Amino acid sequence: MRVLVTTSAVNSHLYNLVPTAWALRAAGHEVCVATQPNLVEETKRTGLTAVAVGEELPTARGNLDTSDTPYGLGVDITETDPATLTLPYVREVFRAYTSVVCEYMAGDSMLSDLVDFARVWRPDLVLWDAHNYAAPVMARAADLPHVRIIPAPDHWARMRAIFLDLVRDDPAAAADDPLADYLGGKLARYGREFDEEMVVGRATLEPIPTCLRVRADVDYRPVRHVPYSGPSVIPAWLRRKPKRRRVCLTLGQTRRALGPAGSDDSGAAGLLSAIADLDVEVIATLNASQIPPGTPIPDNVRLFDYVPLNALLPTCAAVVHLGGMGTVNAAVVHGVPQVGMPGNIWGEAGIMREMAARGAALVAEPGTLVAQLARVLDEPSFTDAATQLRKEMLATPSPRDIVPDVEEIAGVRAKGEGDGRR
Structure with a gap:
């Protein structure tokens, strides 16, 4: 099968994907990494095939920290204090993070190029870094199954679960949903609609310690972290x-x-x-x-x-x-x-x-x-x-061990190995 891997142009996010991408490659599958132009050379150095999509990801300026919230957003998606996590706060989290962080990491130019490339290359599966929300939109636009891989504790899913619980019995409150509006607006361009799979993928790979795993209604697949930090020589x-x-x-x-x-x-x-x-x-x-x-x-x-x-x-x-x-x-x-x-x-x-x-x-x-x-x-x-x-x-399954799971999600094990074309 063909697997299209997507990530924004941040080395650490790419490195988190490499062991799984190579496990799929070693199992005989064709793998291509789609990322912004300024990560293409680093992607090539991993030994994987790369394709440039969108515009270059600009380098952040100034101190990344603030005394209160990341990026000066006024809210924090990693907030855990129950007293703080009111519906207005959680709603503002998604409004701020989608309009600022998601658009910074993977904006419209990346989405457009991803959709165009997917229609030409015709992958069987999309494997996407959890901070790159152009990927699930592209996957839905191209009618592809998609699997998410998290680079850190899954606060997207945790905060989403809190939001859904807060609006469960209030249809009017549920209608004001910044994350659904953000992803739904992008999906509408391709004649598709939002659902919760867009947030967390059909499954989510978790290469993090057990104590950092988030409890949410998500199909989590634990996978062993295999350290990779780019080409190197041991002195x-x-x-x-x-x-x-x-x-x-x-x-x-x-x-x-x-x-x-x-x-x-x-x-x-x-x-x-x-x-x-x-x-x-x-x-x-x-x-x-x-x-x-x-x-x-x-x-x-x-x-x-x-x-x-x-x-x-x-x-x-x-x-x-x-x-x-x-x-x-x-x-x-x-x-x-x-x-x-x-x-x-x-x-x-x-x-x-x-x-x-x-x-x-x-x-x-x-x-x-x-x-x-x-x-x-x-x-x-x-x-x-x-x-x-x-x-x-x-003791956690290795990237090689979870390849059959990924194949099953892609439908390869059910329909037999194909050439990746539809």
Whole structure:
């Protein structure tokens, strides 16, 4: 069969899709990744076929965080406080996130090109990154089954479930539905109508730890996270045992791709200064744009523009990061305790609270980083808990294991393998 994979031009979102895309390719299926032009070269480096759709995704400017809500929207799709989650608040979440975030990640130019390409290439299935809502519209326009894959906890489905519960017995309230209006408006161009499958796909693949999974009325298919972070070479020094306990410091792929680290104490300068007096070797994966000019580099810190986390983390006693899912997943896969200084993009604070609740992490602020990191390094319970999370992740079906599920959703197993043409 032919599988059309879609993602917006953000490296970490592409990397989350690669293991499943390659599992499908290895099973004999043809795979093509549709993305904006500025991710085409990176897609080609994964070994997968790429097609450019839409206009380039512009780079975000300024600090991605605000003191209250992500992107300055005034509402937060990751909000969990029941007192805050009133119908007006939830409705505004969908109004703000569709008009701003969805349109930024995958606007009309991408949708139009996706539909045109699908009509020519004629895929049997669409596999889409959960933040790219042009994909389910395209799938419905082309009458294709579609499967979603989440890059982080599924707050879209969680918040949607809250909205549907709030309006369940009030038809008038249900009629004011910004998400249905947004997707329905795009579908109307192709003579199609909105339904709830447009929000969550026919099924949803979950390559995240069990403790971060959301309870919603969705056909979730857990899948093991397989770390991938692009083409890389394992340096010779990484093959030697460190003389001191090694700590990885990273600000993550998404922050590197979408904007600067910021000028506050959660940025690189504050982090490097905070850990200068610890008896550890710090490997800081930071590029030049993430280190303010004139930043002093402590003697126990080694700076690298890039080191593959999949190779670095097995040598580390702990990892310090901002709560992004790529780093969290990699740390879980390798059983490494974590210290999080959460950002404010997609519920990082909640992610780190869950990791801490499982005993595998601690949450820190600039003033408590040294003490929290010392605890994680010195108290064996954190390593024990991280090891348990690793066992749970490794017991989850691999991308290869879920290929039959994807084939069944596409109808391949029922009708027999075809050539992908209709």
